[in-house]
Amino acid sequence: MSADTHSNGDAGGVPGLHESDVVKIPRGVRLREDKARGGWVLLAPERVFQLDPIAQQVLTRVDGERDIAAIVDDLAETFAAPRERILVDVRAMLADLITKNVLEVT
């Protein structure tokens, strides 16, 4: 088992991720708070992703219903931040987690 620390680095790999796409956390992957160590984690087979606060904010909004545009709108409003920048970061993060098989496009 390894404990990966999630980073918001270059995603690559998933070219066609659009604002209208809906992503979901598939069965076998669970998002939960990690009270013992603090913060939130994404639990997958034999893997634990420790989430930074930004990843936590994004993933707690991933519900398999809202599309990426709606998630970005929500974040931009909540954090009063430029939408364009948030979109770039969110897309990269989601694409990265999709290549790691812990998120799916519905």
Place this chain on the structure above:
Amino acid sequence: MNTPSEARQSPSMQPPPIGMLAELTHRCPLQCPYCSNPVELTRKREELDTETWQRVFAEAAELGVLQVHLSGGEPALRQDLEALVASCAEHGLYSNLITAGVNIGRARLEALADAGLDHVQLSVQGATAEVNDHIANLPGAFDKKLAFAREVTDVGLPLTLNTVIHRANLHQIPDLVELALALGARRLEIAHAQYYGWALQNRGALMPPREQVMEALDLVEAARGRLKGKLVIDAVVPDYYARLPKPCMNGWGRQSLNVTPAGKVLPCHAAETIPGLEFWNVGEHSLGDIWQHSPAFNAYRGTDWMPDACQSCDRREIDWGGCRCQALMLTGDATQMDPVCELSPYHDEIQTLAIIDSSRDDEFTYRRFSRQPA
């Protein structure tokens, strides 16, 4: 204010474990010659009861464990497996069932899924019935595994295939990748045999030649790149031929613990091979107490126990000194550096050992219970 709860957070306390291997039973319908269980297997009458396991899961969650691997032997031989899965779910623990997949029917699988099971890891011993059933020493096993894998994905549970790799199945790596894809697995574990216990007894039948190992590593690497986003491939490397030791368990007593069928708590599944270590049992201590204070866990924690050459090495907190059990087996001293390390005086000797064993023609000694003492 210095409250007791603050005192518990002091820096001398160990960070909590992430994962727990729960070896529910040593009973198993398969007889794989590299089994990770000890050579002296625990019998059914000595196994922990349902209530004790449920208490252990509650304590594990409290301690900070996130994932529980329900293993064995064959965990499905426990009649109370559904109740144990439910207990994991109740405490928020991610449950992973590690099974041979020859004795779980559709109804039981659905019951396990309903109880909250998160993931299934199915072992296959080879990519064809001939190889699989010979290694498992169980005719018909392969067909049952395939049927089970299909049920798992049909029920909607995520599936990992796991294969222990050695001389008798190393040639099947491309077929195993194809099999994983065909069965709809999301993850494949290619784990080269680690030579403890049963596998150590069988080293002359299992050790592959060096060039085949290197070729296999390349194959796995290529498949991993090709299937990125489709199939996660994790590899456990064959360390006898390596230059650097594996970071065994990511450090002794650092991230995980292992509870045996009889309730003994070990830093790793082979730790009992080291003489003189004092293991505590969940019957007498809480899991948190064991993690923090049991002599076995503290024996090789951190870096203080290391020989000078390791303490002054830049990789001391990458490799964590390698594997204690292997150091003991190959040098007679568990505090030696893992002889896989090229800086070990024993390094050449173990490479030679591997080369000799890879050219032997031994038969398997199958894993089974020893004769019942009178």
